[in-house]
Amino acid sequence: GSGSGGGGGNNNNQDVYDYIVVGSGPGGSPIAANLAKAGYSVLLLEAGDDQSADLTTQIINIGRNGPANRWDFFVRNYANDVENEKNNHLTWRRADGSLWVGNGSAAPADATPLGIYYPRGATLGGSSVINAGVTVLPSKSTWDYIGRITGDRSWSGDAIRRIFQRIERNHYVPPGTPGHGFDGYLDTNGNDGDIYARTPGIVDVFKGMISAIGGNPAKALTDVTRDLNNASPNRDRTEGLFGLPFHANETWGRFSARTIVLNTLAAKKPNGSPRYPLTLKTNSLVTRVLLETRRGKKPLATGVEYLEGTALYSADPRYNSTSTGTKRTAKARKEVILSGGVFNTPQILQLSGIGPRQVLSQFNIPVVVDLSGVGRQLQDNPEFPVVGVSNNTDPFATTPIPGDPFCTFGFPPDPCIPLWQQGTGPYARAAINTNAFMLKTSHSPDGELDVLVFGLAGFAFRGYWPQEAFVNIPPDPPGVFGLSVVKINPQSNAGSVKLRSSNPRDTPLINFEQFNGQAADRDLNALAEAVAWARRAYNATPPPTGPMQTTEPACANEASCVSGDKEHAKYQAFGHHATSSCAIGGDRDQLAVLDSKFRVRGVAGLRVVDGSAFPRTPGAFPVVSTFLISEKASEDVLDDAKRGVQL
Numbered sequence: 306g307s308g309s310g311g312g313g314g315n316n317n318n319q320d321v322y323d324y325i326v327v328g329s330g331p332g333g334s335p336i337a338a339n340l341a342k343a344g345y346s347v348l349l350l351e352a353g354d355d356q357s358a359d360l361t362t363q364i365i366n367i368g369r370n371g372p373a374n375r376w377d378f379f380v381r382n383y384a385n386d387v388e389n390e391k392n393n394h395l396t397w398r399r400a401d402g403s404l405w406v407g408n409g410s411a412a413p414a415d416a417t418p419l420g421i422y423y424p425r426g427a428t429l430g431g432s433s434v435i436n437a438g439v440t441v442l443p444s445k446s447t448w449d450y451i452g453r454i455t456g457d458r459s460w461s462g463d464a465i466r467r468i469f470q471r472i473e474r475n476h477y478v479p480p481g482t483p484g485h486g487f488d489g490y491l492d493t494n495g496n497d498g499d500i501y502a503r504t505p506g507i508v509d510v511f512k513g514m515i516s517a518i519g520g521n522p523a524k525a526l527t528d529v530t531r532d533l534n535n536a537s538p539n540r541d542r543t544e545g546l547f548g549l550p551f552h553a554n555e556t557w558g559r560f561s562a563r564t565i566v567l568n569t570l571a572a573k574k575p576n577g578s579p580r581y582p583l584t585l586k587t588n589s590l591v592t593r594v595l596l597e598t599r600r601g602k603k604p605l606a607t608g609v610e611y612l613e614g615t616a617l618y619s620a621d622p623r624y625n626s627t628s629t630g631t632k633r634t635a636k637a638r639k640e641v642i643l644s645g646g647v648f649n650t651p652q653i654l655q656l657s658g659i660g661p662r663q664v665l666s667q668f669n670i671p672v673v674v675d676l677s678g679v680g681r682q683l684q685d686n687p688e689f690p691v692v693g694v695s696n697n698t699d700p701f702a703t704t705p706i707p708g709d710p711f712c713t714f715g716f717p718p719d720p721c722i723p724l725w726q727q728g729t730g731p732y733a734r735a736a737i738n739t740n741a742f743m744l745k746t747s748h749s750p751d752g753e754l755d756v757l758v759f760g761l762a763g764f765a766f767r768g769y770w771p772q773e774a775f776v777n778i779p780p781d782p783p784g785v786f787g788l789s790v791v792k793i794n795p796q797s798n799a800g801s802v803k804l805r806s807s808n809p810r811d812t813p814l815i816n817f818e819q820f821n822g823q824a825a826d827r828d829l830n831a832l833a834e835a836v837a838w839a840r841r842a843y844n845a846t847p848p849p850t851g852p853m854q855t856t857e858p859a860c861a862n863e864a865s866c867v868s869g870d871k872e873h874a875k876y877q878a879f880g881h882h883a884t885s886s887c888a889i890g891g892d893r894d895q896l897a898v899l900d901s902k903f904r905v906r907g908v909a910g911l912r913v914v915d916g917s918a919f920p921r922t923p924g925a926f927p928v929v930s931t932f933l934i935s936e937k938a939s940e941d942v943l944d945d946a947k948r949g950v951q952l
């Protein structure tokens with residue numbers, strides 16, 4: 306691993322720091338940097354390595370999940386095999402070892418199901434290095450809700466908006482726009498309408514979308530530049546077309562959690578020594594939290610055990626079971642903060658003896674704290690495309706700007722990369738995916754927007770599967786359009802993360818139980834209503850692009866599509882926004898893993914700060930909210946440090 310900064314006592318196998326942070330994603334990086342900037346020594350442990358040199362991690366418009374910066378998980382959407390195998394994108398392994406992707410009814414006889422492919426970022430910066438970069442604030446009530454269930458008034462929509470204003474560096478609204486920040490670290494960018502002005506076929510679809518809610522289609526080109534993160538009091542109930550913001554700088558370079566860490570490490574004192582006591586160790590897989598049991602007091606987290614070495618986790622595409630790494634420990638004088646993400650944080654807790662007794666005893670792990678919520682309440686934002694087809698041969702062609710070369714999306718030689726490096730060319734501008742349509746269906750649980758839709762021209766985004774697999778899905782015709790519907794505030798939270806074995810290099814068992822029970826029917830009804838709207842939108846798309854035909858979900862008679870659409874949503878929706886597997890909750894909530902200050906219940910000196918902490922999936926896209934809670938947690942940890950709280 307790479308190291309820097311002063312960390313306090315150094316003997317070869319045992320380092321001592323004030324704080325240890327595990328995982329460098331949007332949850333871990335801000336808090337590690339903030340604690341170091343406050344003068345405390347911090348060890349940041351990251352299982353992956355620094356892939357800054359990989360250009361696909363720098364240019365948001367050619368983002369790709371390369372094998373050196375991701376972990377490959379295979380998950381279930383249902384515990385029940387029959388239900389699970391109704392998924393058209395399930396990955397199977399054949400007798401010859403090759404991978405096959407498709408529905409159980411068509412699977413070859415020699416194939417056994419592996420699961421639904423679910424990649425995560427596993428590199429310096431975590432998933433923010435490989436994600437799509439969409440940056441949408443959740444509703445204010447998402448934060449008020451945490452205040453309500455915990456009685457902690459420091460949680461409110463207004464308080465979190467102030468944090469956003471402090472950390473944002475906005476590049477797309479006029480300076481001084483209320484609710485936004487302009488000199489923080491979180492670069493945000495959006496479209497200025499130009500890409501759509503040059504792509505009239507998409508504007509036709511926008512017109513259909515607006516008509517389908519009874520709006521004024523003539524406003525499509527201006528509506529698509531509207532700021533989705535606006536601070537209007539009506540924002541969380543206002544339907545219609547908006548621009549979709551991204552975490553990207555003024556020339557669409559990716560901002561990620563990596564930037565925070567690298568900038569903190571690079572800061573120097575006048576004499577050239579590191580300005581902040583932050584130590585980064587990459588290639589370091591944390592295997593458990595070290596816990597000291599104490600008479601009459603809660604057990605205390607005193608440090609972590611980790612394995613040093615490359616690609617030691619079995620989900621790593623570069624994994625080799627024969628390289629086992631070097632076992633090390635590090636000690637924390639103050640606290641250990643887990644930010645390993647929604648699958649790995651509950652795994653680390655369970656491996657450490659903090660979790661549901663029946664899971665731990667299956668693997669003879671001594672129970673330190675019987676905490677039944679660890680790995681429970683797993684949620685996601687279900688998503689699937691409503692696919693439309695135009696009769697035109699090339700309906701979504703974009704008029705190039707004179708002088709633009711033909712981009713090859715990173716495949717060499719790509720003439721657009723050197724241009725981007727000079728701050729210009731197609732990659733330095735907003736792409737055609739910078740739109741969002743907000744819907745409030747009659748099934749919204751709280752009267753707020755409950756479905757976000759983004760439009761993709763020439764492509765329907767059906768989810769993830771391994772690149773090397775044979776894919777049993779027919780290709781889309783030319784003239785295809787995808788209206789990706791994303792459920793906001795899903796009511797289903799029956800998913801789980803449980804140990805598969807006591808081997809920390811194994812992946813855990815992950816089951817989203819995606820639409821389960823009474824509450825989930827509300828989600829399915831909302832999605833079916835969104836599908837009906839999308840069909841109307843395609844019908845209402847003006848010529849020459851429309852009227853368009855909806856080809857998926859298939860339905861012959863539009864008056865009676867609801868049950869088929871619900872069935873389609875139930876089995877074909879995918880997710881990539883997992884949250885809530887170690888959720889904050891009130892004192893009397895049996896499933897609460899954390900208190901309102903991110904402290905693990907029943908343990909001293911241990912917090913969780915990442916996507917697993919959300920009691921409710923934050924909006925349609927979790928990444929900006931994860932940066933925000935890391936900032937909030939930094940304040941909470943520093944507060945305790947200043948008050949000298951005894952652990």
Ligand SMILES: Cc1cc2nc3c(=O)[nH]c(=O)nc-3n(C[C@H](O)[C@H](O)[C@H](O)COP(=O)(O)OP(=O)(O)OC[C@H]3O[C@@H](n4cnc5c(N)ncnc54)[C@H](O)[C@@H]3O)c2cc1C
Nearest residue numbers: 328330332352427431432436437438439591916926927928
């Ligand atoms: C392909 C993809 C597309 C996405 N698109 C969007 C989007 O457009 N907008 C949006 O809002 N969200 C998106 N997301 C989700 C978003 O990126 C995540 O919700 C967010 O990054 C979660 O942050 P985190 O800190 O909880 O975890 P992560 O970002 O996953 O970071 C966890 C880090 O911890 C490290 N780690 C894990 N276990 C250990 C261990 N035992 N020891 C040491 N280190 C460990 C991992 O290597 C990783 O670097 C996307 C995610 C993916 C994968």
